[in-house]
Amino acid sequence: MTGVTRELVRLPTHPGLQGLVAGVVGFREQSDTPLERRQPAGTLLPLVLSFGDPFEVVEVAAGQGEGTYGSFLSGFMPGPASTRSGRSHACVQVYLTPLGVTRLLGLPGREVAASVVAVDDLVPELGTSFSGQLAEAGTWRQRFDLVQSALLTRAGDPPDPLVSWLWDRITGSGGRARIRDLVAETGWSHRYVTTSFQRTVGLTPKAAAGVVRFERAAADLGRLPVAEVAARHGYADQSHLTRDTVRYAGEPPAALAASRRPTAHTALGTTPAGSRVS
CATH class of the missing domain: 1.10.10.60 (Homeodomain-like)
Incomplete structure (x- = not known):
């Protein structure tokens, strides 16, 4: 039988991110073998800031972006996506609203809709070097503070x-x-x-x-x-x-x-x- 251990932590959304971020989750998983999942379409768009093994997007049924990623953003999807995590996966997931993508990442939502995109290509300051900071942080609280502080400094003008x-x-x-x-x-x-x-x-x-x-x-x-x-x-x-x-x-x-x-x-x-x- 496959052995799997998981750690899941959550922090309430900072007041300054209300309407832009629906939640922030810390997730760590250890498994004897890679784990596969299918994620339905939904209105919360995960910004996955990883500091463990790469994460594989196996299939995007109604879009594009199959491949292996460290940190990535999954845009507004009109269909399901299938994923496979490594044996040692760790990340902070930020659940962005569609309006949050534009205000916090500084790009039109249409540029990432129906797509999975590497964070290094979208917001380099939240990419590889930031993953190192998350790995070095001693507690989930410190990781959450790093993530939310970075997002708060990026908040742009309200949408139309x-x-x-x-x-x-x-x-x-x-x-x-x-x-x-x-x-x-x-x-x-x-x-x-x-x-x-x-x-x-x-x-x-x-x-x-x-x-x-x-x-x-x-x-x-x-x-x-x-x-x-x-x-x-x-x-x-x-x-x-x-x-x-x-x-x-x-x-x-x-x-x-x-x-x-x-x-x-x-x-x-x-x-x-x-x-x-x-």
């Missing part, structure tokens, strides 16, 4: 108010709001709104709403009958939900529920729930 408003309306409706009705409320053309939103968030409003709705529905899978989940989240029927689950998670609802992966705070197989800080 139009984009923030539209994102809030999409998430507030659980992905069920009619995009054309929201566009009409803005008074701008559909092309202008879509282009502005996609530049910052990474996906079009319609595509982003699809991920939001799936994420909310996935959180109910295993707690409620599939037909009830479909009705509660505005799917036409159970078959519609099943098709979307396969599209966004790479497996049907029953398998996704059994795997215990569908939470709003899951990234690359690691969840910040039920942890401690040392």
Whole structure:
């Protein structure tokens, strides 16, 4: 039987990062063999700052970026990604919101959407040399302080108010709001709104709403009958939900529920729930 040991710690988000970072998690894993996971699409985008063995992205179902990484960012994905961790994996994961990517990393979300990108190529100061600082830190608290201090110094100007408003309306409706009705409320053309939103968030409003709705529905899978989940989240029927689950998670609802992966705070197989800080 394969031996696996894990350490998971969490720190509340610094007030200065509210709305940009949904959580920060420290994760260390030792295993006799590499471990593989499939991560469904979701609205939290993991910035993985590693200081252990490289991490392999085996497949990006609806994008690009397969390869081996130290530290990396997974952009807003419209589909699942499969990963494989080394025998000794250690990292600090920052769960960025789509708006947080633009403000904290200083680049449009569309440049990294549907992609996994090495941090050295995006933000060199958080790359290889920063990984060394994380490895040398004596405690998780020190690592969290390093990460959050680095992010706070990078916080740029707020995004376009139009984009923030539209994102809030999409998430507030659980992905069920009619995009054309929201566009009409803005008074701008559909092309202008879509282009502005996609530049910052990474996906079009319609595509982003699809991920939001799936994420909310996935959180109910295993707690409620599939037909009830479909009705509660505005799917036409159970078959519609099943098709979307396969599209966004790479497996049907029953398998996704059994795997215990569908939470709003899951990234690359690691969840910040039920942890401690040392």
